[in-house]
Amino acid sequence: MNKKVKEIKDKPIIMDNIIGKKEEDILSKICLDSPLWKISPFTSDINEIGRFNESDQKLIKEAPQMVANIYNVADQNLGSENLPFNPYIYLPFYIALLKCGIVIPQDWMIRVKMNIQFQQDSSFRGKWNIPHVDYSEYGENHLTAIYYPLDSDGDTVLFSNSYEKHYSNEREKLIPMFNCSPKKGRILLFWGKGLHAGTHPVENDMRMCINYNFQLPEDFVSKIEFKWKDYQK
Numbered sequence: 001m002n003k004k005v006k007e008i009k010d011k012p013i014i015m016d017n018i019i020g021k022k023e024e025d026i027l028s029k030i031c032l033d034s035p036l037w038k039i040s041p042f043t044s045d046i047n048e049i050g051r052f053n054e055s056d057q058k059l060i061k062e063a064p065q066m067v068a069n070i071y072n073v074a075d076q077n078l079g080s081e082n083l084p085f086n087p088y089i090y091l092p093f094y095i096a097l098l099k100c101g102i103v104i105p106q107d108w109m110i111r112v113k114m115n116i117q118f119q120q121d122s123s124f125r126g127k128w129n130i131p132h133v134d135y136s137e138y139g140e141n142h143l144t145a146i147y148y149p150l151d152s153d154g155d156t157v158l159f160s161n162s163y164e165k166h167y168s169n170e171r172e173k174l175i176p177m178f179n180c181s182p183k184k185g186r187i188l189l190f191w192g193k194g195l196h197a198g199t200h201p202v203e204n205d206m207r208m209c210i211n212y213n214f215q216l217p218e219d220f221v222s223k224i225e226f227k228w229k230d231y232q233k
Helices: 003-010 021-032 046-051 083-099 163-167 228-232
Strands: 013-015 038-040 065-072 109-118 142-148 156-159 176-180 186-191 206-215
Touching: 003 186, 013 083, 021 083, 021 206, 083 109, 083 142, 083 186, 083 206, 176 186
Parallel strands: none
Antiparallel strands: 013 186, 038 065, 065 109, 109 206, 142 186, 142 206, 156 176
16 A cells, blocks of 8 residues: 555545635535536445445435536546536645645546535434445555535544455444544545445535545655645745
């Protein structure tokens, strides 16, 4: 495993106010006004529920969400309808990577998409959506970032469970290890091979996020000594 990936695996990173207030508002509007939104009946493959033991299944609750696909390496989803969104969609992601001493080319990206989940009743309180790994087929140097364009409830939950055991159907008990609450201007960076889940909002009208999946080469070494405070000057 790459050294930088291991650092993030061992200690997920939360950064607040990753872009300026003006940029936050512009990005929120771009996301909400996107023509790319489509309905999805679940947040993940509903058949995945069978991988969990009965007690954990009672803690999982699903509802539809809206999805907008911006980029996917599998189909090179970079059509003309996507291009106006790219500069701002990527802004918080690349700034967060810079703060971590990471610079990546486009071909290290796997996928970029946006999700909207709408408010649900109180029966969703304390319940997770289906825990999952975004891309099980990618290696251990896969990382994920989630940016929150709006304030809302509906935490992102990371689990300490082994993805190998999960996909071997061992049905071990889920162990939450890290929660991140949606906050406008906040970005979360974590290991892409770690089980994680979103949660539908109960207190707010909607929960929105931008999901970035990417990978680093095994021999990746940060080539810059980046001082964020100096950059801000």
